[in-house]
Amino acid sequence: MTTRRVNLNTESVDNYLKAIFALGGPEEERVSSTALAERLGVAPASITNMLQKLAASPKSLVEYESRRGVRLSPAGRLRALEVLRHHRLLETFLYEVLDYPIEEVHDEAERLEHFISERFEERIDAKLGRPKFDPHGHCIPALDGKMPAQHSKSLADIKEDGKFIVDSVADGDAALLKRLKAHGIIPGARLLVSSSSHEEFILRAGRAAQAFCxxxxxxxAVRLRSSD
Amino acid sequence: MTTRRVNLNTESVDNYLKAIFALGGPEEERVSSTALAERLGVAPASITNMLQKLAASPKSLVEYESRRGVRLSPAGRLRALEVLRHHRLLETFLYEVLDYPIEEVHDEAERLEHFISERFEERIDAKLGRPKFDPHGHCIPALDGKMPAQHSKSLADIKEDGKFIVDSVADGDAALLKRLKAHGIIPGARLLVSSSSHEEFILRAGRAAQAFCxxxxxxxAVRLRSSD
DNA sequence: GAAGCAATTTAGGCTTACCTAAATAAATTA
DNA sequence: TAATTTATTTAGGTAAGCCTAAATTGCTTC
Structure with missing residues (x-):
């Protein structure tokens, strides 16, 4: 029989919690092993194994029932938000203070988020003037895990042409991010959206910028809010 | 039989290389397993094990003969210096940009040095104006591993009373560092050294500061250079 | 209601970097 | 030189976090 205890303060556990948080969505629905396996790039069996250990641990971070998926417990949610806070503060810091190009902040933050101290977190937060948003337009959770409600909608859900403000852009795909930036599609930009076909959108930021398909x-990857 | 290959890009290997570099001293003498074990806080048997793997690896980072100690190869030395560069740049950055108290920079840098990218290194180096020394007065190795020769001497080797300039202070012992700082004993300070007994030194920095035993x-922990 | 299928879990392995205990080698002392 | 002490290495083991292959479970669908 396998061991029943885990060390909960590992990079790995943090990544599981982050993934459950992200996949659970705002409704915090149960997340399946398969979805987690795909997201974390790990075999489904490894997911089961880790979830069993996490669930069996005294400090319960997740609620897990065999074959019925996982959810974060309040403690797990808080931890996930702490890591997300680290991540987004780091991204902001790399962008604002160290002049990283936006498409490179994600990977660096993804590595460092697990290793910075509370002091480091506090200091970059102070240095940046307690920012509320990272350079992608994502909001930075407060120390207590609070985040203001989201009022943006995904470009994928836009049914008819119109004018919008870019709310945020996804940070995972560096190449796409670079292209979006090159066309002026960055948080805060005015954006003209027209749907050329079932296949693609035509986007135009400002009037100087070239159209982008x-x-x-x-x-x-693009989230919008209405332009007043 | 144990495996003969190691992944050389691990935090652990970096720490071994750093320790060998530090213990070898400027003469780069062979370092014993016991000394390494003590420095790294690990059982002697674990040292033997790791050294055998390191030595057996194709990319030879160390020269190791059974029961005769280890030395760094040129490649190992370069790697150790890269890590040392990371460490000292980070310390300088935490101190100058993030306003850390000097006694806290070491531990944070010790963790982060393994995870920052070349880009991060370049950016903090640029931000700091390509510094040559860290806040403890230690010189920062160049990208190619070069370091200017040291002209300081340890306080421990001082035989007679006199006036000196504080060259550097050790970074490992935070409590001591804090006390030294409180008495004005920081790199660059003028220091009056008198030897009260076989047991201790009496130090006085500037004239305002209180004497420090x-x-x-x-x-x-204190290195000096002559005051011109 | 049985067959087929996809998702999930169990079982058993591997690697890394540690550990302890026992064996061996080298150095010191009598 | 023989005995003792100390340093080092060998041998065998552990915990994490991953893996693959082989069950198993819980649907669908006929």
Whole structure:
């Protein structure tokens, strides 16, 4: 029989919690092993194993029932938000203070988020003037885990042409991010959206910028809010 | 039989290389397993094990002969210096940009040095104006591993009373560092050294500062150069 | 209601970097 | 030189966090 205890303060556990948080969505629905396996790039069996250990641990971070998926417990949610806070503060810091190009902040933050101290977190937060948003337009959770409600909608859900403000852009795909930036599609920009076909959107930021064709499959990388 | 290959890009290997570099001294003498074990806080058998793997690896980072100690190869030395560069740049950055108290920079840098990218290194180096010394007065190795020769001497080797300039202070012992700072004993300070007994030194920085009694056992934490 | 299928879990392995205990080698002392 | 002490290495083991292959479970669908 396998051991029943885990050390909960590992990079690995943090990544599981982050993934459950992200996949659970705002409704915090149960997340399946398969979805987690895909997200974390790990075999489904490894997921089961880790979830069993996490659930069996005294400090319960997740609620897990065999074959019925996982959810974060309040403690797990708080931890996930702490890591997210680290991540987004780091991204902001790399962008604002160290002049990283936006498409490179994610990977660096992804590595460092696990290793910075509370003091480091506090100091960059102070240095940046307690920012509320990272350079992608994502909001930075407060120390107690609070985040203001989201009022943006995914470009993927836009049904008719119109004018919007870019709320945020996804940080995972560096190449896409670079192209979006090159066309002026950055948080806060005015954006003219027209749907050329079932395949793609045509986007134009400001009037100087060239039009940009974005396949619908990537449309979820851009979130919008109405332009007043 | 144990495996003959190691992944050389691990935090652990970096720490071994750093320790060998530090213990070898400027003459780069062979370092014993016991000394390494003590420095790294690990059982002697674990040292033997790791050294055998390191030595057997194709990319030879160390020269190791059974029961005769280890030395760094040129490649190992370069790697150790890269890590040392990371460490000292980070310390400088935490101190100058993030306003850390000097006694806290070491531990944070010790953790982060393994995870920052070349880009991060370059950016903090640029931000700091390509510094040559860290806040403890230690010189920062160049990208190619070069370091200017040291012209300081340990307080422990001082035989007669006199006036000196504080060259550097050791970074490992936070409590001591804090006390030294409180008495004005920081790199660049003028220092009056008198030897009260076989047990301790009496140190006075500037004339405002209070005298500070430092046990001889800790004297190696302070390095001096002559005051012109 | 049985067959087929996809998702999930169990079982058993591997690697890394540690550990302890026992064996061996080298150095010191009598 | 023989005996003792100390340093080092060998041998065998552990915990994490991953893996693959082989069950198993819980649906669908006929």
């Amino acid at each position: 974005l396949p619908r499959s990537l449309a979820c | 430092l046990p001889r056992s800790l004297a190696c």
